[in-house]
Amino acid sequence: MSLMRAVFSPSLGRSAAGATRFATNGPRTNTVASRVYRAATRGAALLGLVLAPAGALEAQGLTGYNVFTFHDFLMQNTEVNGTLAVGGNATLSSFAVAPNVGGPRPEGVLVVGGTATLSNGQVNHGHSYFAQAPTGGATVLGSQTVGALPVDFASEYARLSALSAQYSALDTNATAKVSGNGVWFGGTNLQANVFTVDASDLIGKGHYNFYAPDDTSSIIINVKGFAGTTLFQWAGFNLCTVKTNDTQFSGCSQATTDNPGGLASRVLWNFDGVTGDAVSIFGSMTGAVLAPNVDFTLRWGQHNGDFVAANIDSQTEFYRNAFQGYVPENPQPGIVTPEPASVALVGFGALTLGLVHRRRRNRATA
Numbered sequence: 001m002s003l004m005r006a007v008f009s010p011s012l013g014r015s016a017a018g019a020t021r022f023a024t025n026g027p028r029t030n031t032v033a034s035r036v037y038r039a040a041t042r043g044a045a046l047l048g049l050v051l052a053p054a055g056a057l058e059a060q061g062l063t064g065y066n067v068f069t070f071h072d073f074l075m076q077n078t079e080v081n082g083t084l085a086v087g088g089n090a091t092l093s094s095f096a097v098a099p100n101v102g103g104p105r106p107e108g109v110l111v112v113g114g115t116a117t118l119s120n121g122q123v124n125h126g127h128s129y130f131a132q133a134p135t136g137g138a139t140v141l142g143s144q145t146v147g148a149l150p151v152d153f154a155s156e157y158a159r160l161s162a163l164s165a166q167y168s169a170l171d172t173n174a175t176a177k178v179s180g181n182g183v184w185f186g187g188t189n190l191q192a193n194v195f196t197v198d199a200s201d202l203i204g205k206g207h208y209n210f211y212a213p214d215d216t217s218s219i220i221i222n223v224k225g226f227a228g229t230t231l232f233q234w235a236g237f238n239l240c241t242v243k244t245n246d247t248q249f250s251g252c253s254q255a256t257t258d259n260p261g262g263l264a265s266r267v268l269w270n271f272d273g274v275t276g277d278a279v280s281i282f283g284s285m286t287g288a289v290l291a292p293n294v295d296f297t298l299r300w301g302q303h304n305g306d307f308v309a310a311n312i313d314s315q316t317e318f319y320r321n322a323f324q325g326y327v328p329e330n331p332q333p334g335i336v337t338p339e340p341a342s343v344a345l346v347g348f349g350a351l352t353l354g355l356v357h358r359r360r361r362n363r364a365t366a
Contacts, residue, residue: 020209061322062163062288062306063156064138070157070292072114074313081257082268082320083107086151088111088311089114092138095121100320104142111151131243140180160308166328167290168272171195176221177246185219186243192218192326199226200277207236209252211243212265218325219267226271226294230280237286239263255286257304257319263287264305264321275310284316288323 010342013026037164066082073086080098083105096107103125110128118138126142128298129149163230174193177184178201185208187193193212202223204209210219215242239262241251255263267287271279291309298316305321 012276020291051276061324062160062290062308065111065306065314067307067318067322068088068156069309069312070153073311076315078315080318082318083109085111085151087113087151087152087157089117091117093119093122093136093235095138096124097122099240107150108316109142110140111149111226113149113151113153155254157292160290161211163288163327164270164292165273166272167220167224167268170194171326172222175246176201179238179247180207180273182247183208184249185210185221185248186246186249187212187217187219188322190217192220192328194220195226196222199229199231202231203229205235207238208232209238209240209249210267211240214264217266217293220270220326221268222272224271225247225271228279229276230282232281232285235285236281237263237284237304255304257302257321261324262321264319265324267305268323268325281316288325 012017025228042362058253063085064321065085067080069087071088072090073084073088074091075157076093077095077097081096081097081100082098083101084097085108086197090110090186095118098105099122101109101124104127105125106127108127108129109122111124111135112129113131115131115132116134116135117136118140120138121135122141124141126140127145128140128142129145129151131147131149132146133146137159168191172194173189173225174195176189176195176197177186182285183197183201183205185193185195187195190213212219237255238249238252240249240253245251264286265288269285269289269291271277271289271291271294272292273294275293278297279291279294280299281303282299282301284303286304288306289296289303290306291306293310296307296313298312300313300315302317302319304319306323307318
C-alpha cells in the first residue's frame with residue numbers, strides 16, 4: 001500500500017466555508033519523518049497538487065464484495081444481488097447469489113472458506129470458490145474451484161479491524177440532530193463529515209436524512225453503545241440537496257438500489273465493537289456497514305451498500321453499492337516499503353526540506 005498519494009483534487013481537504021487545510025488523522029509531530037512529509041506537502045503545493053492519504057479516493061468498496069463475513073453466513077428466502085465472501089460456513093436456502101453482477105467475476109461471485117450448504121437456489125455467472133465441495137443440490141453456474149481461495153480472510157480481518165478503529169478515532173466534525181420521528185445528519189465538509197451517535201438515536205425513528213455540501217462528500221457515522229440493540233425498524237433513508245437549518249432539509253429523495261455514487265456509496269456506518277457484540281436490524285438500511293467483530297440478525301427489507309461483519313443471519317435482500325467515500329489512513333510516514341511513486345515523493349520532500357534548511361543557514365551567515 002502506498003505511503004501517500006498525489007492527486008489533482010482542489011476540493012480535497014476544503015470545508016464548505018472555503019478554508020483550505022490538509023486533513024490529518026493524528027497530532028502534528030516534529031519528527032524527521034513528519035518534517036520530510038510536511039516538506040513534501042509544501043513542495044507538492046507549489047506544483048498545484050494535494051496530497052491525499054492513500055486510499056482516500058477508494059472506489060472499489062471496502063472489500064470488493066457486496067457482503068463479506070469472517071465467520072458464518074445464513075440466508076433464506078432472499079438474495080445477495082452482488083458478490084458474497086464467507087470466511088466460515090455458508091448455509092443458503094431458497095436463495096440467489098450474484099443475479100445482477102453482469103457476468104463472471106475473477107475474484108469470485110461466491111467464496112466460502114468453510115462448508116457450503118446450498119439448497120433450492122442458484123449462484124449466477126461464476127467463478128465460485130469453495131474450501132470444500134458444496135452440498136445441498138443448488139445450481140452453481142459457471143466454473144468452480146475447490147481448494148485454494150482468492151481471499152485471505154485472516155489478513156482481511158486485520159486490515160478491516162484496523163480500518164474500523166481508524167474511523168472510530170477520527171475527530172467528530174459534524175453533529176446529528178434528533179427531533180421527533182427523525183434524525184438529521186447535516187455536514188459542511190467537502191471531504192468527510194464525521195458523526196458520532198449513540199445507538200439509542202437509531203431506534204424507533206421513521207426517517208434518517210442526510211446532507212453534505214458536495215455530491216462526493218462522505219458521511220461517516222461512528223455508532224456507540226450498539227451491543228444488544230435492534231436498529232432501523234422500518235425507517236426511510238433520504239439524501240437531501242438543501243439544508244436550511246439543523247432539522248430542516250429539502251430536495252430529499254429516497255435512497256435507491258443499485259445506484260453507484262448515490263447515498264449508499266457515500267455513507268458508512270462504523271460499528272467498532274468486540275467479539276460477541278450483536279445487533280439486529282428490522283427493515284431496510286442504506287449505507288456501507290463496517291463491523292468486523294459484530295454479529296448481525298437481519299430481518300425483512302433490503303440493505304443498500306457494502307456489508308462487513310463477523311456473522312450474519314439474514315432474511316434481508318442485499319444490493320450492491322460499493323462504498324466510494326473517504327478511507328482514513330495516517331498520513332505521517334511510517335516504517336513501510338513505499339511504492340516507487342511514494343519513494344520519489346518522499347525524496348522530493350527531503351530535497352525540499354534540505355533546500356529550506358540551506359536557505360535558513362545562508363541567511364544566518366549573511
